[in-house]
Amino acid sequence: MTHLDVLPDAPKPLAATVQQVSHRYGKVLALDDVTLDLPAGQMVGLIGPDGVGKSTLMALIAGAKKLQTGHVETLGGAMTSARHRADAGRRIAFMPQGLGRNLYHDLSIQENLDFFGKLFGLGKAERATRIARLTRATGLSTFMDRPAGKLSGGMKQKLGLCASLIHDPDFLLLDEPTTGVDPLSRRQFWDLIDTIRADRPEMSVLVSTAYMEEAARFGHLVAMEGGRILATGSPADLMERTGKPTVEAAYVALLGGDSAQEPAPEKPAPKAEIETGPPAIRAEGLTKRFGDFTAVDSVSFEIARGEIFGFLGSNGCGKTTTMKMLTGLTEATEGEAWIFGQPVDAQNLDTRHRVGFMSQSFSLYGELSVRENLLLHARLYHLGRTLTAQRLAELVPRFGLEPYLDQGAASLPLGVRQRLSLAVAVLHGPDILILDEPTSGVDPQARDMFWDMLLELAHRDGVTIFISTHFMDEGMRCDRISLMHAGKVLVSDAPKALIAKRGVETLEDAFIAYMLDASAADAPMEEGMLTSADAPEADTGAPRFSLQRLLAYTSREAMQVRRDPVRLVFSFVGSALLLLIMSFGISQEVRNIPFAAFDQDRSPESRAYLSGFEDSAWFLQAPPISDAVELERRMESGELALALQLPPGFGKSLRRGETSEIAGLIDGSDTNRAGTVESYVKGAHAHVLSEGAQSALALADLATPRTPNAAPPAQLIPRFHYNPAMESLPAIGPSIPPLLLLLFPAILMAVSVAREKEIGTITNFYVTPTSRAEFLIGKQLVYIGITLLNFVILTALVVTVLGVPLKGDPMTLVLGALLYAVAATGYGLVVSMLTKTQVTAVFAAAILSVMPTLQFSGMMTPVSSLEGAAQIMGTFWPTTWYMGISVGTFTKGLGLSELAGHLLRLAAFGPILTLLAVLALRKQER
């Protein structure tokens, strides 16, 4: 009760108040000037189909979304204040839409709940008792080690509820908690909520739902449509006001639609002439296993031509997989299926002409317009110009698509998109339609229209329709249905017959009865308390920054990485492999330079001169050149890197004591190589001249300079430091790890953050009192650890396999690696702030880091040789400094004192990059 004291002494306590709130996504207006008071201590239902703004409104009230215009007060404070959000966050629980959307699918029930407990600062003992109590009460306690991803839809929602209740919130927001959940679990879920409310009557609950029949349970209803509030009041109020017997009818009436046409109970069914022959679809013992998980368990059925056959069941019960096996998208592990008597064969293109398929999610091209989508499909089915025009003229008005023809499909309202999908599926006049949950998230009116079209197709055109749904009222409209649960078909029959057989009132009751018969699936609910009896701890004054929360993110991320070892193996094995390929593959020495001589003299002198080149290891002799045209041709083909031309009379003029000239032509297309070749030619030339001095050949005394003193006027004595033998491996080996230790961590880090954004688990960061630094640094720590592990592997490889000794101070190298790991992951964090999806994160991280690392960090060209923009990039790129440390400790034998400057500069990158990312991260969704 202490929390209620915080509320102002208003006559009626409010959980939240919303004033003149509007919200846009680009051009789409999701909320249009909404003003609303939500009473405290009540269960308020937000009703309306998908896309009317329910989720947006809830996210704004929970503080998960950033307010655009208007004013929102939740639990007595403005949600624009970050301080109030942080305080209120401890008393709010928000369960977002989508089955288990905020859960970590690779973590077990225990691990998920433990993580949520840590986020709210609960101690170890306290977490254990609360988790035990919650899971006992929800019947999850026997599955504690099962990963959330492998739970059924109903169990996921129960787990989500447990996660929400772990901190005893005062205000519980549940966004469509029962969508896609089987009827039994749905019933259990609402019973759970009732129990909680009985335990803690002061708790406010806000629930949204698209199932109108559920709305009757709520004390107070808010009906929404098109971003506006249609009406508020108790269910009885609304029904009375509209004079309708059900909430659904009341809602349709509020929409202004005339729902005089009650869901047409039965069709007179003047069935079209159906050709006889084998059944349209026959399945025999279809089974599909993914690893040790059986998605579909020996399913058999037969669908007659022109029949509407329904598959009823919750999300994840195997409906989709069965349909995919029928279309040949997935191969059955066991069993067989026939379409019009033909075995399903993925290679058979002819049967595909007879089938139209509409998959669960919208799977047309969002970037194309309605017209383009239709035309694309017409072309791919080769309908021909006239038939296409004719079909479009027929289908566009029939499916009400005229106003949308030139709109991008992605921006269409859901109902219109489903109509487009159906239009595309029937475009080529298929004999069978396979529709996978075509009406999920479509409002009641649009669903009615959709079903009218289906009935017409089946009964007028004789199309066989195989449809899956989790709406019971849709099941009633099918000719026959199969009830499916956990991969098995429980029973198949006409819906009326099923109800009669069980002697119950509704199809839902019949389904539940069959499920109870079949199941040991979900453990029965035990008696137990969902809320804690002990007083909630005083945590309002908890610190802004909590190490426990930060480490909660770290240990969770570490667990997730361990569960997906492929990523780790890729990065460890991949970088080891790259290290070896690079070090042995990149040789900076140029050897085997192909050269040919164009000897126009053919004297002993010219041959003596050329033999100096032939004997050299640097040059590889090709057959001699016989004329100028050949020289040009062979240079052009790239066969020769060097051609030496000795003019006629070369020997004669030497003997006469005159200066002879040799022309050398170098292939200059590769400037790097040309430079090396040039210096080698000069070296070989000088060598021939001095060798000639001792040789017995005639060349000897003539080739040497005409001076008694053969010594050059001055000499240069080079001393090669650090790598006196001038070997390639010691030079290249230590410079590869800096490259790999940036690329892999940066990409892994960026993808990890982008993944949370894409999957939706980032909501947990939005609605819990987690600070930005806790979230990012918590995750970063894991990848710093991975980078260091990778560093150890690579260093060991450099020392053992490449045989490059670590001459300098190992601790300096380790310190450098640590600082570098912080910088690399920090860079990954910054990249992830620029992107929303994993695709762009991958792209940006790869494109923005490969080039600077390869070109500007001193790997191929010493940084001291870079100029202009390239040098600036090199200076502000962390690899440059770590490269200095790696090469310095390995080859130069340096230690802490010599490399202190490098370490200091490197140390600056990590914190600055991380800070940038922290500042760029938004605490609320936009």
Add this chain to the structure above:
Amino acid sequence: MRQLTNIFWLAGKELKSVLGDPVMVILILWSFVVAVVLEASGAGDTVYNAAIAILDEDNSTLTRQLTGALGPPWFQPPVMIAADQMATEMDAGRIMFVLSFPPGFEADVLRGLSPAAQLDVDATAVSQAQLGTDYLVNILTSETRAFLSGSPDAPEPAIQLELRRAFNPNGNPVWFKAMSSLLNQLSLLTIALTGAAMLREREQGTIEHLMVMPLTPFEIALSKVLANVVVVLAAFTLSLTFVVQELLQVPVSGSVPLLLAGTAVYLAAAAAIGMFLGTMARSMAQFALLVIMVIIPIIMLSGGMGAVESQPHIVQRLTTVLPSRHFLAFAKAVVFRGAGASAVWLVLSLMAGLGMAFFLASLALFRRSMNMSG
């Protein structure tokens, strides 16, 4: 015919979706304009612009003359340092060469004693060290001769070597850098774009839609390859014309249509590699790691960062499966050496063959990956 029209319409769809994504367009522009210019004009030749310091204990006319002879493009203007600074500067990697003249250097030269100057070289970058040393030996010898040339017995070698560079007479490193950088961008973008297009289609479920239509995996895969080749080829053509030829002033001596045709063949091969990776990876994160593992060898071992002939034999044999290696050989021949079709048909057919092999491999994987996505 039927297949051709299918491929045509599918490729058109693919084009729209690449060009409809502003982030992709920006990244393509960045790669083909900014990255090429940065890389071509920034990083120098092997010993281009090397940092050199002089430790002059003679301080004579000859040593000052020698110091003055060192300069761009081979060396940065020399820095004068003291003996005790040498180790620190070299350890920090700020200086690659230190040239030390002992006291009495000039006097000894004049007396014909052939004195020795000492050169300290940072040999952690082997080829730069070797080349720079060779340059310095040449400069020292010729400058000292010139210094002595007043005297009647100035030595002169009997055989003179006149070296010329064909195809790039001034040895301007920008030419080659621009081409190899363009190749790197081509490889990176084509592989990533095609693979991501494949993976995106799978993640969004649209691939299922295509698979239930009377289309073969061959048509679906080929249309993606074609669309991405068209996008990148267009970007390449623009970059070649405006960035490489206009801005960087790199002349193309061969036939531009031949170059474009060869580029198209290479892009098809690279796109096939992208398809292969896109069908192999199960998630974007895996795809990213695969791309990195493939693109780095492609960039580093194709010959743009060190001649292929100098790779060890095993590596040379391995790199023959990299289409990029053959493409660089082709591009060098056409752009710099002005080679015609008769000279490059072999590398062209090699590229085409490799592309075909990767394409067939990805087709084989295609069905399997559909099954796994469940």
